[in-house]
Amino acid sequence: MLVWGRIQRQNNSRRNAVRTFTQDKALAFVQNELLWGAAAGSCRTADRARRYAEAGMRIVPSGSDTMLKRGGNPGDNFYCDEDGNSINALGIPSPGIDVALSEIKKSRKEANRFGAQSWASISAGNEFIADEYHDMAHLLEQNNAADVIGGNFSCGNMVLPDGTYKPIVCYDLGAFEDGVQALAAGAGNKKTEVKLTPTTERRFLIANVEICLKYGIDYITMANTVPNCYLEKPDGTPGISMVLGGGGGKMLIPIVTGMLKMTVPMLKGTNTKVIAAGGVDCGAVAYHYLKHKAAGFVFGTALWKRNFDPRVGQEIIMGDESRNLPGLVDLLVKHGLPD
């Protein structure tokens, strides 16, 4: 009985193993190990890339960019409510990859100067053409324009010339596989990322992750925005000109957490890591995702809401006294991280 009790205690302590942190260790973890920073769509210039990297962010994005120039959707298309839910329908404005390339290269230089990685995001335009992922990734790789080349397979707010909406590729598993394969081939030896749509439907989510594993994708970002959401301003008018748009911010937290719970066990023994995106605007949400085994996190809504102020990142990491919010470093020291 005594021996059995000891074995049980050992098993429990192994199950509940926690990585502990001193303040210095937590800071070193955040600066050197953790992948965190701005989400795709929140940086399109080298100047902003420098300001993000200077503020300590380790992921500095560019894009999403498309093969051909596109204007995106007309009107005022970002809104965030008091509860931290956002809606946007930008529709991927891009000058086209050939024109964007020089700014992406400059952004990488700025990011690297401060020890950050540049993550370039590419997307199909109105039509889904898998080869475009190959050609754009190859162009970025040949020009050494980014540290990580990411494929956005999940934008839900692209209105086509006939007024219909472009389908989300993550739900078309054949097309998704063609796109992921093309991205991986075009990116060569560069690290790759795939951005998924927020879905908790296993038929799609599990298959999406299996495809990413099949092609050795390095990072899976969960998730893009929820398509066709509706948010109202306090006066009862639609939050954005396009009326329906991609829901982001706080509304994503339970969805992204569910996605993590279902897919993290699939990554055991692989080199693929998950990056959480959804409602990170303080240390507590960042810690929540790390506790559920994300390897890092990125934030978009929090930056758009604050006009891309890089201090957003510092407040997530170090806390915000004015709002009495602890930072990620405090939470790591207080609770550690489950192994």
Ligand SMILES: Cc1cc2nc3c(=O)[nH]c(=O)nc-3n(C[C@H](O)[C@H](O)[C@H](O)COP(=O)(O)O)c2cc1C
């Ligand atoms: C205004 C806006 C523009 C965005 N543009 C892109 C984009 O170009 N490419 C992309 O992959 N994701 C884009 N996203 C999605 C974000 O990268 C992120 O995945 C999502 O918003 C969830 O994170 P959040 O809750 O921190 O905003 C955009 C989000 C917002 C709010």
